Amino acid sequence: MKRLLLGDEAIALGAIHAGLSGVYAYPGTPSTEITEFIQADALARERGLHSRWCTNEKTAMEAALGMSYMGKRALVCMKHVGLNVCADPFVNSAMTGVNGGVVVLVADDPSMHSSQDEQDSRFYGKFAMIPTLEPSSQQEAYDMMAYAFDYSEQQCLPVLMRVTTRMAHSRAVVQVKDEARAENPLNYKSVAANWVLLPANARRRNDKVTAQQTQLEEDALNSPFNLYKEGCTAPREYNRKHALGIIASGIAYNYVEECFPEGYPYPLMKVSQYPLPKKLVRRMMEKCEQIMIVEEGQPFIEDMVRGVTDNVWMYGKLDGTLPRTGELTPDIVLQSLNKVISKYTTKAILHSYKTDQKWYLPDVAKNFAPSENVVPRPPALCQGCGHRDVYTALNEVLKEFENPRVFGDIGCYTLGFLPPYRAIHSCVDMGASITMAKGAADAGQWPAVAVIGDSTFTHSGMTGLLDAVNENADITVIISDNLTTAMTGGQDSAGTNKFESICRGLGVAEEHLHVVVPLPKNMPEITRIIREELNYHGVSVIIPRRECIQTFKRHAKEKKAENK
Amino acid sequence: MKTDIILCGVGGQGILSIATIIGEAAMNENLYIKQAEVHGMSQRGGDVQSNLRISSEPIASDLIPQGKADVIISMEPMEALRYLPYLSAGGWVITSSVPFVNIPNYPDMEVVNAELSKLPHVVAIDIEQLAKDNGIPRSANMILLGAAQKALGIDYAKLEAAIRRVFARKGDAVVDANIKALAIGKAQAV
Numbered sequence: 001m002k003r004l005l006l007g008d009e010a011i012a013l014g015a016i017h018a019g020l021s022g023v024y025a026y027p028g029t030p031s032t033e034i035t036e037f038i039q040a041d042a043l044a045r046e047r048g049l050h051s052r053w054c055t056n057e058k059t060a061m062e063a064a065l066g067m068s069y070m071g072k073r074a075l076v077c078m079k080h081v082g083l084n085v086c087a088d089p090f091v092n093s094a095m096t097g098v099n100g101g102v103v104v105l106v107a108d109d110p111s112m113h114s115s116q117d118e119q120d121s122r123f124y125g126k127f128a129m130i131p132t133l134e135p136s137s138q139q140e141a142y143d144m145m146a147y148a149f150d151y152s153e154q155q156c157l158p159v160l161m162r163v164t165t166r167m168a169h170s171r172a173v174v175q176v177k178d179e180a181r182a183e184n185p186l187n188y189k190s191v192a193a194n195w196v197l198l199p200a201n202a203r204r205r206n207d208k209v210t211a212q213q214t215q216l217e218e219d220a221l222n223s224p225f226n227l228y229k230e231g232c233t234a235p236r237e238y239n240r241k242h243a244l245g246i247i248a249s250g251i252a253y254n255y256v257e258e259c260f261p262e263g264y265p266y267p268l269m270k271v272s273q274y275p276l277p278k279k280l281v282r283r284m285m286e287k288c289e290q291i292m293i294v295e296e297g298q299p300f301i302e303d304m305v306r307g308v309t310d311n312v313w314m315y316g317k318l319d320g321t322l323p324r325t326g327e328l329t330p331d332i333v334l335q336s337l338n339k340v341i342s343k344y345t346t347k348a349i350l351h352s353y354k355t356d357q358k359w360y361l362p363d364v365a366k367n368f369a370p371s372e373n374v375v376p377r378p379p380a381l382c383q384g385c386g387h388r389d390v391y392t393a394l395n396e397v398l399k400e401f402e403n404p405r406v407f408g409d410i411g412c413y414t415l416g417f418l419p420p421y422r423a424i425h426s427c428v429d430m431g432a433s434i435t436m437a438k439g440a441a442d443a444g445q446w447p448a449v450a451v452i453g454d455s456t457f458t459h460s461g462m463t464g465l466l467d468a469v470n471e472n473a474d475i476t477v478i479i480s481d482n483l484t485t486a487m488t489g490g491q492d493s494a495g496t497n498k499f500e501s502i503c504r505g506l507g508v509a510e511e512h513l514h515v516v517v518p519l520p521k522n523m524p525e526i527t528r529i530i531r532e533e534l535n536y537h538g539v540s541v542i543i544p545r546r547e548c549i550q551t552f553k554r555h556a557k558e559k560k561a562e563n564k
Numbered sequence: 565m566k567t568d569i570i571l572c573g574v575g576g577q578g579i580l581s582i583a584t585i586i587g588e589a590a591m592n593e594n595l596y597i598k599q600a601e602v603h604g605m606s607q608r609g610g611d612v613q614s615n616l617r618i619s620s621e622p623i624a625s626d627l628i629p630q631g632k633a634d635v636i637i638s639m640e641p642m643e644a645l646r647y648l649p650y651l652s653a654g655g656w657v658i659t660s661s662v663p664f665v666n667i668p669n670y671p672d673m674e675v676v677n678a679e680l681s682k683l684p685h686v687v688a689i690d691i692e693q694l695a696k697d698n699g700i701p702r703s704a705n706m707i708l709l710g711a712a713q714k715a716l717g718i719d720y721a722k723l724e725a726a727i728r729r730v731f732a733r734k735g736d737a738v739v740d741a742n743i744k745a746l747a748i749g750k751a752q753a754v
Binding site: 365 | 575600601602609611623624626629652676679683
């Protein structure tokens with residue numbers, strides 16, 4: 001049957017149909033909708049597939065390995081920076097290998113629509129010696145899941161699947177299967193000697209996985225997802241070569257296709273499975289005078305293809321033909337192709353095909369100039385959001401200090417950096433607020449304040465708080481608890497109803513642990529507590545707690561519907 | 565046939581439900597569809613857009629190239645102008661005339677209206693007032709869709725059927741309100 005699915009949803013359904021037994025994930029744009037789809041899917045519920053949110057990406061990856069150990073298929077989903085959090089189990093999962101298939105789905109975010117960097121996860125695949133897939137369409141994303149689980153079990157290695165924002169968050173009609181493969185039964189085939197990474201075992205596994213790379217590259221060469229199209233024109237007579245071959249990967253392939261509605265006249269190579277099949281690249285080098293490499297993200301393929309040579313006949317991101325940063329668009333690809341083709345040699349060569357007009361680049365469409373009256377409309381904290389009251393109170397108290405520093409964290413409350421609050425001085429990665437505040441206090445800063453959300457605190461803040469408690473660091477930690485993971489759309493938060501006991505358990509003194517309700521009417525109480533705790537020279541934790549206004553509205557609506 | 569549509573507005577205004585109806589109608593016609601959406605941080609009151617492409621032939625890019633959009637459907641007048649470079653020479657702009665002011669430097673509405681009126685094909689409607697006057701305050705976005713129907717080149721009956729299918733689980737009252745809104749919008753665009 002046909003369904004209109006987001007790339008993320010196609011991945012989720014593909015996994016369910018491939019006999020998945022559990023998805024393990026922490027919410028992160030643009031990957032969140034995969035797990036949400038599985039949580040809501042009727043068959044997944046009927047089968048009782050694991051789909052509850054994990055505390056962070058590392059716990060997710062490790063739980064998936066446990067499921068695989070017992071022979072079942074597991075999917076791990078995260079945004080690109082989440083792969084940093086689970087880098088340890090991810091890299092070592094190549095050393096242990098897998099029993100049941102494991103697919104690690106990572107959604108990169110070029111242009112940083114909702115992220116702090118543009119890292120390209122394909123480098124992780126190469127670095128960990130793990131085969132990597134990169135779909136170029138939603139249909140391919142669906143089809144690849146069955147392939148990836150089979151391949152993972154065949155090679156006894158996890159498979160990394162890399163998508164980007166446009167693939168994750170774009171819908172298309174997808175032809176899906178009517179029936180799902182059965183789940184794997186539990187088995188005891190996992191060999192302890194592979195899974196216990198003592199040096200002697202790990203060395204043996206390292207040799208094995210390293211030797212396996214040749215086979216993985218051979219498989220990529222024959223992959224149904226990698227294409228080499230010869231092009232429909234004859235090469236030049238005097239040297240039997242074409243003017244310009246193009247290598248395009250993932251979603252970038254679509255932008256090249258968009259430029260040539262009638263098909264590209266010369267060789268065109270699509271890369272959707274890695275390790276990069278070098279034989280195919282060499283074939284193109286032999287048959288084309290010039291090569292252009294179009295890929296979404298960092299110049300991963302280009303760097304390998306160029307090597308250390310400074311080839312003037314190669315175009316891509318490293319020579320400035322395509323922009324080094326930011327997301328590609330069909331316009332950027334078209335303009336860059338025009339740049340390359342308008343260079344003298346290529347132009348002359350292209351003109352020798354003048355007989356057939358349809359292979360020319362389409363003209364850049366005439367368009368309206370950008371409006372001069374449009375102003376930016378940055379995102380902002382919602383009206384009625386509790387974080388607003390937290391920042392109002394904090395700013396009021398901090399006015400009394402000469403050089404206060406507020407270390408922020410990842411979540412909606414990062415928007416506190418923007419006017420009107422301008423309330424935070426840093427935001428680096430999940431959990432860094434507490435540890436950076438501690439380091440600043442170690443350096444002599446006072447007052448040093450950390451502002452962290454509830455979900456971010458359980459994700460990566462607890463260990464940092466333990467460091468601070470152990471040294472009784474002079475910091476004030478504000479855990480702004482809105483009872484949900486709000487930024488990604490309101491997923492369950494791992495620590496809900498547990499924060500006071502977590503803080504006590506980590507050793508925060510009872511008299512320096514406070515819970516307040518962030519509402520304008522409570523401002524005198526909140527500011528008094530903040531002031532007192534800033535003046536206390538040790539670890540204090542203040543927990544302003546009020547439900548996220550978005551989930552509050554949603555819950556009210558659901559309640560109303562129930563009562564009808 | 566091939567229609568490239570940019571849907572835009574401010575996070576939370578409901579542009580995705582317009583996209584859902586068009587997508588449902590197109591899928592029922594066995595057309596190809598690609599629809600790039602914005603999720604995540606921008607949804608918190610920032611500018612949001614969705615690129616919706618429908619075609620009888622396979623579609624390559626998820627994003628619409630500049631100068632190729634046949635229609636801009638906007639829930640907010642300044643947001644309609646934000647995507648002008650994507651509008652084709654003969655393209656239509658169907659927009660709400662009501663500004664959503666959540667920024668301190670929102671331009672003067674006279675300037676915005678003057679720029680809109682210079683475009684070849686513009687329909688600007690106070691959809692919120694119309695929705696209120698007709699007792700369907702939550703269906704303003706479907707009024708906009710009704711006004712865009714002709715420019716979209718999708719049969720009115722097919723949009724209506726799509727509304728029935730998509731809103732069916734929300735009950736007859738919701739279906740009726742949205743169909744009424746579609747009709748009001750269509751009448752506005754004549």
